[in-house]
Amino acid sequence: MIEVYSWATPNGHKVHIMLEECALPYRVHPVDIGAGDQFDPAFLAISPNNKIPAIVDPDGPDGAPISLFESGAILVYLASKAGRFLPDSVRGKYEVLQWLMFQMGGIGPMLGQAHHFRIYAPQKIDYAIERYTNEARRLYGVLDRRLAKSRYIGGPEYSIADIAVFPWLRSWKNQGIDWVDYPHLKGWFDEIGARPAVRRGVEVLADRRKPLSDDRARDVLFGQRQLERR
Helix, strand or coil, X not given: CEEEEECCCHHHHHHHHHHHHHCCCEEEEECCCCCCHHHCHHHHCCCCCCCXXXXXXXXXXXXXXXXXXXXXXXXXXXXXXXXCCCCCCHHHHHHHHHHHHHHHHHHHHHHHHHHHHHHHCCXXXXXXXXXXXXXXXXXXXXXXXXXXXXCECCECCCCHHHXXXXXXXXXXXXXXXXXXXXXXXXXXHHHHHCCHHHHHHXXXXXXXXXXXXXXXHHHHHHCHHHHCCC
């Protein structure tokens, strides 16, 4: 039984979806990031960057328990464990991994900043809103052009690249996106969203998440709490 420490965010949903797709048994431990659960010493012991998700697999690759943080690393680990969603061929594997890194280094951070300045920032800064909205549109364009010539993001087969990207695009309205500008990406988005395992994965902990509406939660997520030494 894989122990999953997570919350209903795009990065959390990546791992939920992967576990559902692979039919791996898991148990979810909610880490309420608005309440500050991510700073609990027990969680920091497995996720030193105080970010979700993290996992503990009691049946690691050498038979001993293993803990992992960073959603991309977790996806690669689960793909190896299940033997699914990462090609066996060297060429195919690296084609998928480059798009996984594109999500980790581009889609996640940049769309996260778009969410922050468009939705959560206490002051509306026009330059920041324009900067990250334009970057969101640019990244959507990269994906749309990719999917004009490839059925899936990583190549001809559904993979961890698709699993990593999909949850971030569910908030397209908050990112200032109009789907009419990205027809190939929209077709892919609808196909992935219809997969039963994806539907199950995005419902994990969804009933626990609350709107970010109070100053304490904002401080926990974006303020001085992040700078405290632990």
